[in-house]
Amino acid sequence: MTEETLTGLLDTIWQHLARGTADRHHPARHPTLASIGTDGPELRTLVLRRAERSGALLEVHTDAASPKAVQIVADPRVALHVWLPKPRLQIRARAMALLEPGDPAVFANLPPEAQANYGGPVPGTPLPGPAKRAAGDPARFTRILCHLTEVDALLLSDPHRRARYRADGNWQGQWIVP
Amino acid sequence: MTEETLTGLLDTIWQHLARGTADRHHPARHPTLASIGTDGPELRTLVLRRAERSGALLEVHTDAASPKAVQIVADPRVALHVWLPKPRLQIRARAMALLEPGDPAVFANLPPEAQANYGGPVPGTPLPGPAKRAAGDPARFTRILCHLTEVDALLLSDPHRRARYRADGNWQGQWIVP
Numbered sequence: 420m421t422e423e424t425l426t427g428l429l430d431t432i433w434q435h436l437a438r439g440t441a442d443r444h445h446p447a448r449h450p451t452l453a454s455i456g457t458d459g460p461e462l463r464t465l466v467l468r469r470a471e472r473s474g475a476l477l478e479v480h481t482d483a484a485s486p487k488a489v490q491i492v493a494d495p496r497v498a499l500h501v502w503l504p505k506p507r508l509q510i511r512a513r514a515m516a517l518l519e520p521g522d523p524a525v526f527a528n529l530p531p532e533a534q535a536n537y538g539g540p541v542p543g544t545p546l547p548g549p550a551k552r553a554a555g556d557p558a559r560f561t562r563i564l565c566h567l568t569e570v571d572a573l574l575l576s577d578p579h580r581r582a583r584y585r586a587d588g589n590w591q592g593q594w595i596v597p
Numbered sequence: 598m599t600e601e602t603l604t605g606l607l608d609t610i611w612q613h614l615a616r617g618t619a620d621r622h623h624p625a626r627h628p629t630l631a632s633i634g635t636d637g638p639e640l641r642t643l644v645l646r647r648a649e650r651s652g653a654l655l656e657v658h659t660d661a662a663s664p665k666a667v668q669i670v671a672d673p674r675v676a677l678h679v680w681l682p683k684p685r686l687q688i689r690a691r692a693m694a695l696l697e698p699g700d701p702a703v704f705a706n707l708p709p710e711a712q713a714n715y716g717g718p719v720p721g722t723p724l725p726g727p728a729k730r731a732a733g734d735p736a737r738f739t740r741i742l743c744h745l746t747e748v749d750a751l752l753l754s755d756p757h758r759r760a761r762y763r764a765d766g767n768w769q770g771q772w773i774v775p
Contacts, residue, residue: 453638459674460631460638496637546772552756578730594724
């Protein structure tokens with residue numbers, strides 16, 4: 420099994436992440452992103468837009484007015500998490516997040532219901548009833564570039580197997596206690 | 598649709614959480630728990646062991662020697678997250694976490710590969726090769742009681758619909774901007 424070596428396991432991780440960017444039914448399509456808010460950690464599901472192994476980069480999109488954008492500006496330390504039920508593999512990453520304006524051409528091609536994610540009142544604002552669809556604002560279409568500093572893979576085989584890979588270790592990897 | 602009312606949506610959330618404790622194939626079986634570590638937020642998949650609506654409590658288990666146990670003692674503010682792909686429903690919760698010793702009778706009934714999660718060297722310790730199965734230590738079998746302070750539900754219908762429920766608002770709920 421390729422996951423029996425450190426490099427094989429890292430290859431597997433990046434294969435899953437790449438599939439997440441291309442296949443909307445793959446569990447790596449929807450990583451969970453954690454940031455630190457004023458009241459503790461904050462988690463949300465996002466769509467994985469890019470996974471670039473050579474640059475150790477994962478990209479997701481957000482509304483510039485969202486709490487997570489505000490949190491990332493205040494503290495760029497984020498964590499990403501994917502749980503893959505079939506191989507029973509947990510992928511975790513630590514990253515420094517950077518906000519960049521989204522591509523206006525990409526925004527223009529989004530359907531109205533997707534554009535609506537980047538407009539209207541600030542997310543989290545109380546409403547008198549269920550939300551109505553807002554008009555999208557291209558100026559709020561924002562990329563979160565997650566520059567990975569560490570990747571942690573836990574394979575729930577018997578016995579469990581876990582490895583940690585660090586940017587400052589040139590992604591060589593190290594077996595660690597699960 | 599029951600999710601069209603605030604109470605209906607909260608009912609749906611607790612139904613999913615209850616199913617997660619009983620059905621190992623339900624996505625609520627494996628929530629993601631976030632705590633705050635010294636290097637930023639930390640995420641991991643856990644098994645949902647109990648969901649008690651009347652007490653606003655979720656329970657998961659951990660090894661007392663694990664970094665998450667150490668992190669929770671230092672800062673009990675945690676967040677939990679479940680993504681349900683079929684109904685396209687994201688459940689998020691904020692909680693104050695409390696560690697309590699696990700039940701020795703429950704530990705004694707675990708199979709050896711499950712007991713091994715609560716023993717051996719401290720998780721994260723470097724190893725010369727893939728981990729071997731450790732002997733379990735009942736003294737390290739620990740419950741994390743997550744006392745919920747807030748639940749946030751995002752339904753990716755069109756348009757998106759989002760509600761927030763707070764313990765200090767008697768779980769009445771409020772529609773908010775998605």
